[in-house]
Amino acid sequence: MKKRVFSGVQPSGSLTIGNYFGAIRNFAKLQHEADCFFCVVDLHALTVPQDPATLRENIKNTARLFIAAGIDPRVSTVFVQSQVSAHSELSWLLECQTYIGELRRMTQFKAKAGKQDVVTTGLLTYPVLMAADILLYNTDLVPVGEDQKQHLEITRDLAIRINNRFQEEIFKVPEPYIPPRQSGGRIMSLTDPGEKMSKSAENPKSYITLLDPPDLIKKKIMSAVTDSEATIRYDEGQKPAVSNLMVIYSLCSGESLEAITQKYEGCGYGQFKKELAELLVETLRPLQEKFHELSAPGVIEEILADGANRARAAAEPKLRLFQEKLGLLPFA
Ligand code: ATP
Ligand code: LTN
Numbered sequence: 001m002k003k004r005v006f007s008g009v010q011p012s013g014s015l016t017i018g019n020y021f022g023a024i025r026n027f028a029k030l031q032h033e034a035d036c037f038f039c040v041v042d043l044h045a046l047t048v049p050q051d052p053a054t055l056r057e058n059i060k061n062t063a064r065l066f067i068a069a070g071i072d073p074r075v076s077t078v079f080v081q082s083q084v085s086a087h088s089e090l091s092w093l094l095e096c097q098t099y100i101g102e103l104r105r106m107t108q109f110k111a112k113a114g115k116q117d118v119v120t121t122g123l124l125t126y127p128v129l130m131a132a133d134i135l136l137y138n139t140d141l142v143p144v145g146e147d148q149k150q151h152l153e154i155t156r157d158l159a160i161r162i163n164n165r166f167q168e169e170i171f172k173v174p175e176p177y178i179p180p181r182q183s184g185g186r187i188m189s190l191t192d193p194g195e196k197m198s199k200s201a202e203n204p205k206s207y208i209t210l211l212d213p214p215d216l217i218k219k220k221i222m223s224a225v226t227d228s229e230a231t232i233r234y235d236e237g238q239k240p241a242v243s244n245l246m247v248i249y250s251l252c253s254g255e256s257l258e259a260i261t262q263k264y265e266g267c268g269y270g271q272f273k274k275e276l277a278e279l280l281v282e283t284l285r286p287l288q289e290k291f292h293e294l295s296a297p298g299v300i301e302e303i304l305a306d307g308a309n310r311a312r313a314a315a316e317p318k319l320r321l322f323q324e325k326l327g328l329l330p331f332a
Contacts, residue, residue, distance in 0.1 A: 005034040006139040006174075008041035008081065008130070011058035012048070013199035014209040015065050017280070021184030021251045022145030026177065028070030030143060036076040037137055037311060038066055043081050043088065043129060047122040048112065048200070060300050061291075065210055067303070068290035077314070079307030081133065086315040090132035091125070093322055094158055097165075098128050102157070106150055131155040135171040136315040143177040146186040147196055152176045166325055171318075181236065184251050190224035193240035211288060214281040221245075221277040222270075232264040232272055242269070245276060252279040 007027060009019060027038050040062045045055060059080055066078055081087050103109065103124050113119045130151050134142055135158070142152055152174065159171035179185040189195040189206040197207045208220055225241045234243045234257045246260055249272075255263070264272050294300055320331050 003034040003140040004138050004172075005030050005036040005141045005143065005177075006039070006134050006137045007037075007143050008039040008044070008133055009062055009066075010041050010045045011055060011062040012045045012050070013058065014211055015062060016187075016197050016199045016207040016209055017248065017284075018145065018187035018197035018207065019199065020069060020210055021187055021248070022179065023143055024066065024069045024071075025184070026143045026179065027066070027076070030141070030177075031071060031076045034141065036071075037139075037314070038071055038076055038078050039081050039133060039311070040066075040079070041081045041130075041133065044126060047120065047126050048116065060304075061211075063304055064291050064294040064300050065287075067294055067300075068287045069210070073303045073307065077307050077310045078303060079311045080304055083304070083308040084311045084315055086136055086312065086319040087129065087132050090136055090319050090322065091129040093326060094128050094132055094135075095125055097158060097162055098125075098154075100124075102154060103127060106154070108147065108151070127151045127154045128158075131158050134174050135159055136318050138172045138318065139174045140172065141177045142174050145184075145196075146178055146181065149176060149178060162322075170322060170325060182234075182247055182250070182257060184247065187248065188240065188244040190220060190244075193225065193244050208280065210284060211291065212284075217281050217284070218274075218277040221273050221280065224273065226269050230268055232267065232269070233261050245273070249276045249279060252276075252283040 007023060009015065009023065015024070027036065030036055040059050042055065042059050045058075063078055063080070067073060071078060106127055109124060109126070112123055116123070131154060134155050144152065156173050159173045162171055163169050187197045189197050189201065190208070191203055191206040195206075199207060199209070201207055205220055205223060208217055212220070224245060226245075227239055227241060229239065232242060232246065233239065234246050236243050246257055249255070249260055250257055324330060
């Protein structure tokens with residue numbers, strides 16, 4: 001039996017190279033060995049304010065980028081969360097099994113709540129909806145970046161809690177699939193190497209999107225912060241900014257961090273950055289070309305309609321099972 005893989009990406013902006021190296025590139029790799037579901041989690045994006053027209057475009061563009069990055073919609077199921085109502089339905093049932101205290105402790109909640117004037121309940125219960133996404137599909141593996149580790153732990157805790165309560169395996173307990181930092185698990189901001197690169201950050205110089213044109217990529221890399229030492233070596237603690245650029249270089253070229261250190265011995269940051277920018281432009285070029293082909297009217301809509309049908313069929317039996325276990329009436 002093939003393993004089941006599920007992951008989601010928020011349509012909260014244009015996807016960054018952090019999303020790509022941390023998650024989406026691995027989606028494309030996993031689809032050949034596992035039965036994969038990749039979801040544009042639009043309901044999660046609503047936990048912070050969104051402009052409706054922009055959100056609608058971002059939902060379609062996120063799905064287009066999945067496919068441009070190598071996900072084959074005939075092999076993997078690509079769909080939009082709000083089109084499969086089982087996600088919202090299970091989320092409520094799980095909320096009734098979740099403690100407020102465990103949600104308040106989430107670092108992402110604390111960080112995002114600190115930036116809002118008012119904090120909605122959705123921002124707090126966000127990890128429960130994520131648990132619903134994952135648990136509906138009997139998921140074995142969840143490929144995500146390092147920042148999602150805590151959310152996966154709460155998903156596992158919920159599954160274990162419910163299975164214990166009913167004394168049977170209702171939900172499969174999923175495993176995280178998180179790359180080490182040196183392989184893209186946490187790509188840092190180009191302007192503040194203490195923060196992760198994020199598509200909803202205020203300063204666009206802090207991130208590179210998958211659709212940035214070559215000139216803009218070059219500008220952003222050339223203006224990325226470094227340090228005053230002027231040597232290229234990997235040291236996360238002492239040289240976080242340069243280490244981050246080296247990780248991006250290594251992910252683009254396939255060279256090890258040691259090989260990059262040797263190659264640039266005695267070179268200044270200027271030459272290293274210039275070559276990194278060129279590498280990144282070449283890495284993103286095929287993806288950008290494919291993205292534009294997918295922009296023809298109706299193409300992505302058809303893929304998503306088919307994906308939603310497949311996802312509904314896979315998700316509904318689990319929702320019905322849990323409803324019945326809880327004492328709700330069987331579905332007529
Ligand atoms: P937002 O800025 O709206 O919070 P985000 O850019 O953090 O969004 P998500 O949609 O939350 O992106 O994440 C999609 C996937 O990309 C998740 O698996 C997440 O762990 C991964 N990811 C996000 N940012 C990074 C990063 N900087 N490095 C590695 N992986 C990342
Ligand atoms: N919370 C995740 C997005 C997300 C997700 C999921 C990831 C929502 N549901 C299910 C994996 C599996 C994020 O912010 N990156």
